[in-house]
Amino acid sequence: SQTIHQWPATLVQPVGSPLSLECTVEGTSNPNLYWYRQAAGRGLQLLFYSVGIGQISSEVPQNLSASRPQDRQFILSSKKLLLSDSGFYLCAWSTKYRGVKTQYFGPGTRLLVL
């Protein structure tokens, strides 16, 4: 069966510090991968998605970046965090089978920038 992991679960970082959030998927190959941010009590904002190694699509301009160094690894980074980067970050994967893009989500990382 497929599983998706995210870490850390919670992170408190000072403004201006770097960020690295990691997401890994097990039990599937060549998945589509996604990073979302969710502000408190709000919907999901798609930040990045990737259809393959090294292929990253950015959805919104921001000071975050994403990388996919391996097939089942997706990393969200920042060189200098802003207060507005606080939120709940969710990673998700989907198959490319028959174009039905049901997404499966990780447990999330709660980031607080102070």
Place this chain on the structure above:
Amino acid sequence: SQQGEEDPQALSIQEGENATMNCSYKTSINNLQWYRQNSGRGLVHLILIRSNEREKHSGRLRVTLDTSKKSSSLLITASRAADTASYFCATDKGANSKLTFGKGITLSVRP
């Protein structure tokens, strides 16, 4: 406004009652999906309905899709306290690898 808008934004019902949540969207879709999110957790896929389907059932869940009105509804029958969560609809336009999520409905089921 955003593709995939749910209403109401919040719903509070008594255990045993039915809960109906609605979702509207603006452009043609390939399919529409409903997800649930418990507080502080990731989203969990509940059910998918394709654009050529009008109704679908899964346990206590019933989803309808009206492509002429660009709307969908999610009915949870005989609600339980454990159904307390946020519910999101997501539309798949089929053109790329993305889903577009609504802002969600917060359902509270009182025991």
